[in-house]
Amino acid sequence: MSLQDYESVIGLEVHVELNTKHKAFCECSTAFGAPPNSQVCPVCLAMPGALPVLNREVVDSAIKAGIATHCTIEHFSRFDRKNYFYPDLPKAYQITQNDFPICTNGYVEVAAGENLRRIRISQIHMEEDAGKLIHHADGTEIDCNRCGVPLLEIVSEPDARSAEEAVAYLRKLRAMVRYTGISDGRMNEGSLRCDVNLSVRKKGEEAFGTRVEIKNINSFNFVARAIESEFKRQVDLLENDGTIVQETRRFDEKSGQTYAMRSKENAADYRYFPDPDLVPVRVTDEEIEEIRTSIPRMADERSAFYTDVYKLTAYEAERLTEDKEMSDFFETAVSHTRYPKTLVSLILADISPLFTEEMAEVPVSPSSLGSLSDLLGDDEINSSTGRRILKELLVKDFDPVAYVKEHELAQINDRGVLQPVVGAAVEANARAVKDFLSGKETALRAIIGFVMKQTQGRANPVLAETMIRELIAKAN
Numbered sequence: 001m002s003l004q005d006y007e008s009v010i011g012l013e014v015h016v017e018l019n020t021k022h023k024a025f026c027e028c029s030t031a032f033g034a035p036p037n038s039q040v041c042p043v044c045l046a047m048p049g050a051l052p053v054l055n056r057e058v059v060d061s062a063i064k065a066g067i068a069t070h071c072t073i074e075h076f077s078r079f080d081r082k083n084y085f086y087p088d089l090p091k092a093y094q095i096t097q098n099d100f101p102i103c104t105n106g107y108v109e110v111a112a113g114e115n116l117r118r119i120r121i122s123q124i125h126m127e128e129d130a131g132k133l134i135h136h137a138d139g140t141e142i143d144c145n146r147c148g149v150p151l152l153e154i155v156s157e158p159d160a161r162s163a164e165e166a167v168a169y170l171r172k173l174r175a176m177v178r179y180t181g182i183s184d185g186r187m188n189e190g191s192l193r194c195d196v197n198l199s200v201r202k203k204g205e206e207a208f209g210t211r212v213e214i215k216n217i218n219s220f221n222f223v224a225r226a227i228e229s230e231f232k233r234q235v236d237l238l239e240n241d242g243t244i245v246q247e248t249r250r251f252d253e254k255s256g257q258t259y260a261m262r263s264k265e266n267a268a269d270y271r272y273f274p275d276p277d278l279v280p281v282r283v284t285d286e287e288i289e290e291i292r293t294s295i296p297r298m299a300d301e302r303s304a305f306y307t308d309v310y311k312l313t314a315y316e317a318e319r320l321t322e323d324k325e326m327s328d329f330f331e332t333a334v335s336h337t338r339y340p341k342t343l344v345s346l347i348l349a350d351i352s353p354l355f356t357e358e359m360a361e362v363p364v365s366p367s368s369l370g371s372l373s374d375l376l377g378d379d380e381i382n383s384s385t386g387r388r389i390l391k392e393l394l395v396k397d398f399d400p401v402a403y404v405k406e407h408e409l410a411q412i413n414d415r416g417v418l419q420p421v422v423g424a425a426v427e428a429n430a431r432a433v434k435d436f437l438s439g440k441e442t443a444l445r446a447i448i449g450f451v452m453k454q455t456q457g458r459a460n461p462v463l464a465e466t467m468i469r470e471l472i473a474k475a476n
């Protein structure tokens with residue numbers, strides 16, 4: 001038996017920090033980076049007798065997330081208290097939704113090769129964040145600014161079967177929170193946090209194995225590495241007659257291994273009960289419909305449209321819709337070109353990093369990029385000229401058609417014009433011609449290079465190659 005005989009079964013619990021102005025149950029600001037304990041009040045500090053009032057914006061955000069992930073939005077949901085003691089939790093309980101979450105039974109689709117796979121979402125619920133402990137050499141301080149900041153927890157069914165699928169699912173969720181505008185979804189800043197539940201089983205088996213939970217992983221890359229290493233650890237245990245203990249583990253970024261943190265607590269340990277200070281949350285059909293019409297088309301829908309209409313591959317469509325700004329950019333640019341596929345390669349190769357690195361501005365305008373795609377698609381310019389123009393467009397926008405005229409960059413597709421250059425090239429590269437004739441195909445490159453150089457890179461390289469072959473064949 002080896003690793004290939006096993007598969008991993010993965011369920012993800014994702015926490016999304018919402019970008020509401022105020023906290024979930026009080027009027028305190030949620031702004032990041034304020035001095036410690038400057039954004040607190042009797043409610044979020046748990047003073048006796050202070051009463052929470054639900055911020056309705058949190059409910060709207062949850063509904064948006066639910067609609068975007070095909071969930072049922074429940075007309076009735078309720079808050080529970082999850083009791084545990086920790087210094088960053090002044091109330092000694094977290095307000096969350098256990099028995100009646102606001103959204104249930106949804107899914108997102110992820111690309112798995114050329115196919116789509118559904119990862120089901122069992123529920124989305126609203127809850128509050130805890131504070132932060134700041135450790136120093138001589139002690140620990142508590143900052144309660146984050147106490148009561150609203151979170152959504154999105155719980156998946158154990159449907160993912162590999163690190164790639166788990167990461168694709170997370171990317172989809174990040175896109176979803178950005179499309180709906182409920183969070184910036186930045187993993188490195190903690191606004192998207194992920195717990196990975198993982199068990200292994202022999203391929204072909206139905207029953208799930210014992211699962212381990214890996215807490216609080218803060219990048220896609222670490223999620224993938226944690227899954228790979230935990231998968232190996234569990235298979236190794238099973239192969240050597242060990243047993244897997246249900247426990248909570250931590251991923252260590254330096255060693256790339258997971259470590260035991262504590263044995264898994266049961267729901268019973270938390271003594272959940274309905275929060276008597278908060279009224280149940282009621283949502284009407286009208287409210288749901290109003291929110292439905294307010295959210296933009298999601299990545300899934302756009303993806304399906306792109307593969308249908310523009311014949312993009314599932315991979316291209318997925319990449320393009322990962323970021324809403326990038327997808328919006330494509331939709332504007334595509335109306336300016338007859339060559340969507342060319343446009344997509346330009347965006348994915350050279351422009352996408354600008355969106356994902358979250359630089360404030362993408363200098364090139366959608367219409368210029370559309371024109372550039374036309375110039376390339378129509379063979380007006382060759383690809384190296386295209387690359388050269390794009391490089392300049394990424395500094396400052398201009399009209400590529402006028403630019404090509406002004407700088408005489410148009411590709412030479414005219415046999416008559418190329419004829420003398422090709423003749424000279426063959427003459428000047430007698431050695432390469434000889435090598436080519438003795439079977440060394442790559443020797444042609446030197447001759448093509450000569451033609452390109454003579455034409456300042458403007459010759460159509462495919463035509464040049466054809467003509468060189470013809471000339472050599474004729475002469476020998």
Ligand code: ADP
Pocket residue numbers: 009010011012013155156157158159197198199208209210211267
């Ligand atoms: P808990 O009550 O301990 O939080 P849940 O039933 O809510 O457990 O599940 C938490 C997460 O664990 C979910 O994402 C779920 O899909 C996942 N999960 C449950 N069973 C397994 C399993 N056998 N292997 C992998 N993941 C699992």
Ligand code: ZN
Pocket residue numbers: 023026027028039040041042043044045148
């Ligand atoms: Zn407060």
Ligand code: MG
Pocket residue numbers: 155
């Ligand atoms: Mg749970």
